[in-house]
Amino acid sequence: MLSLRCLVALTPLVAVAVMAPRPAEACSPDPCQDSNRWVGFDLSGTIIAPDGVLRFSAERLPGPATTEDALAYVEVTVTDEMGATIDGALEYHDDYRAYAWRPAESLTPSSAYGVSINVDNDALAEALDEKWIAMESFCGENFATVGMIETASEPLEALSLPDPLLHDTHHVVEIVDLDTLACCNGAYPLQEDQGCGWYEVSWADGHCSSTMASGTLEVEGRISFVEPEVLANTVVRLVQTDGDRHSASPAGSLAASFRHDSPLCVQLEGYDLAHGTTWLSKEECFGEGIADQLGVHETDPTDELWDSCTEQPYTCESVDGAWDPKQCMPFGPPFPAGSDEELLTDDGTVPGETGLGTGSQADGSGTGVGTGDGGGGGQDDDVSGRGCSCQQSGHTGGLAGLWLLVAGAALRRRRR
Secondary structure (H helix, E strand, O other): OOOOOOOOOOOOOOEEEEEOOOOHHHOOOOOOOOOOOEEEEEEOOOEEOOOOOEEEEEEEOOOOOOHHHHHOOEEEEEEOOOOOEEOEEEEEEHHHOEEEEEEOOOOOOOOEEEEEEEEOHHHHHHHHOOHHHHOOHHHOOOEEEEEEEEEOOOOOOOOOOOOOEEEEEEEEEEOOOOOOEEEEOOOOOEEEEEEOOEEEEEOOOOEEEEOEEEEEEEEEEEOOOOOHHHHHHEEEEEEEOOOOOEEEOOOOOOEEEEEEOOOEEEEEEEEEOOOOOEEEOOOEEEOHHHHHHOEEEEOOOHHHHHHHOOOOOEEEEEEOOEEEEEEEEEOOOOOOOOOOOOOOOOOOOOOOOOOOOOOOOOOOOOOOOOOOOOOOOOOOOOOOOOOOOHHHOOOOHHHHHHHHHHHHHHOOOOOO
């Protein structure tokens, strides 16, 4: 059974953090996880069109309150050069994850305005958070910022964005778990509890490679070279035309991306916040040529193992969170013999004829991965330091014997 809990790739693979099921009570909960306080609310640009809106970059804690309810505790004040307050209101566009302040009337071209932002997190917490959270100001204190903006000389033209750059990147991460590894040279992985639902899979000696991987397709759409006032008034999002995924650009950017585990077709959509009009790029499709490398899939680590190993790779059964050296079987095709110049051992025998390998230390302690309550953590005295004794496995006797006969005939030279 595949254990897919966390996907991490390390080179070389020596220690990988993997998510394992644990009771939620094992770790203290984040005291701010139910808070709705704002942790950031900033003006994202300094130049806007006279008929445009002010964009903000905003972030708040993941409490259950709606964004509209939380916005009631954010006050934006815009003043002209004479200090007079300009009428306007905050708004939130959920489809585009966009925060904006819209003036009641168009602003004066080529003019300067002051902008102040005040966030009352205490009042928000009293109204929207649990009472015990309301007293914990470390989740987000009150804050205020000030800034200046300038208006362009001309109003916005109809939204007409240049053709975007759409491209994709293929990411593959190896799935490293006790049941997705093949090893050699005395490597016997075990998992070590790291707390809070995480464990680490590691081994002290030898080499291991993963037999499973997960591939994702990252697609990005980007528009460059637009006027600052257009940038301040426009949001783009990447839309999956053959599905329901979309990803909006952050404030001050006209780039959006998301990852997917199968081929997909996308369009980049632009939205004019001031006038409510949209723009769409042509559809482009990605990932068809690498469909078999997306999502969770098997991999063949034979070449990597043969480059790193000096003996036949193997896999072992797990007992109490560690590989059991007494329950191993060969992995992959028979290990190659090496070149014609390589010699037999001094007594004329073939290394490995009595098992998967030779070369263990006299006391059997050379390749253990630790001991303790986990069981199976140390190496057994009867197991070769370069492999595992498959004759001791209760389910490999016939297969192992046949394999050894073939290997004995084929591997008559020692690999240096």
